[in-house]
Amino acid sequence: MAEPGTARSRTNAGPGRLLIAVYLLFAIAASSRAAVQIATRLDEAPLAYLLSALAAVVYIVAAVGLARAGHTGRRVALACCALELAGVVGVGAFSLARPDLFPDETVWSGFGSGYGYIPLVLPVLGLAWLRHTRHPDARKGPLLTPGA
Numbered sequence: 001m002a003e004p005g006t007a008r009s010r011t012n013a014g015p016g017r018l019l020i021a022v023y024l025l026f027a028i029a030a031s032s033r034a035a036v037q038i039a040t041r042l043d044e045a046p047l048a049y050l051l052s053a054l055a056a057v058v059y060i061v062a063a064v065g066l067a068r069a070g071h072t073g074r075r076v077a078l079a080c081c082a083l084e085l086a087g088v089v090g091v092g093a094f095s096l097a098r099p100d101l102f103p104d105e106t107v108w109s110g111f112g113s114g115y116g117y118i119p120l121v122l123p124v125l126g127l128a129w130l131r132h133t134r135h136p137d138a139r140k141g142p143l144l145t146p147g148a
Helices: 015-041 046-068 071-097 109-115 118-132
Strands: none
Touching (some): 015 046, 015 118, 046 118, 071 109, 109 118
16 A cells, blocks of 8 residues: 555656646746736736636646645646646637637637637646556545545
């Protein structure tokens, strides 16, 4: 049985490193894009640009949570992945239903179509990784347990 902190239970080991790198890449891309859009043309599409900024914050915090690998990091990563999934599905559906409110794309609009749908897949991979790396004693219980 793997102990907490072993490679099996750590979110920042193995494929988790690639997941963290993708989150960091999206954090940089979304932050940069949102900063430029907010600074130069916020009045054109305020909802879209502010949602891109929110997505950037979620990506940054998720990457930190995954990189920390402890109990708190797992909880933070779980919350971010869940928020991200809800955001990309909610904003994706809303942007298709009300395109007039999205004159410019966000990271999450169109279910992440402007980013190759990676924003839709990324939180699913994050949640799957968190489930895969949880402590073996927690396999039959909730996704996160104290000490995992």
